[in-house]
Amino acid sequence: MKVFKTILALVLLAAVVAIGVWSYPRVAARFTWVAIAAINLSPGMPIREGMAILKLYWVDKVPEGAMHSLETIIGNYARERITKGEIVRPSAVTDKTPPPVRIMPRWGYSIIGFGVPRDDAAKLFVGDRVDVTLTPRERQGEQYVSLNPITIKKGWKVHHIDYADPLMGTVVSVEMKNSETSYLPSRWIEPSRVVLSALREE
Secondary structure, three states, rough: OHHHHHHHHHHHHHHHHHHHHHHHHHHHHOOEEEEEOOOOOOOOEEEOOEEEEEEOOOOEHHOOOOOOOOOOOOOOOOOEOOOOOOOOOHHHHEEEOOOOOOOOOOOOOOEEEEEOOOHHHOOOOOOEEEEEEEEEEEEEEOOOOOOOOEEEEEEHHHHHHHHEOHHHHHHEEEEEEEEHHHHHOOOEEEEEEEOOOOOOOO
């Protein structure tokens, strides 16, 4: 009986393999890989591994100008805004290094960086207005303790986004008036949360 079950299992396995070999060319002919943005890509942003991915599309549903490989995307730069899930077209990518990000803030403004979950940053573009949620950290006696989170709804403008900060990983830097830095606690725990604000630019 045991031998019979073994033989039956082998026969079934062979049948599954045969069906797979027979159907693969037919399935492959109906689908193709297409490059899409895995996060929101702002103009000038370096496109690193994982920021663009391949997705299967029906061959007859592939938009004109779609790219079928990541070879000419990863390591280059976004030329224009590309929304998460959007097809990456050759015209939207460039190999020319953009000008460096202006680190010095405008007169009367400060630029503050917040370590955030990658999923938060993936939904943002440079220039978006955002609210920031922080968990303050306060010294009590010989140790620091975490306080209740606070949300600062000032609609600060995203200055730049860095997905490869050596200390905090993903960092969203926002621009705020110098007078608005008083809303920030003296210390807080990362990661913070940075989400789109209902406030618009002044």
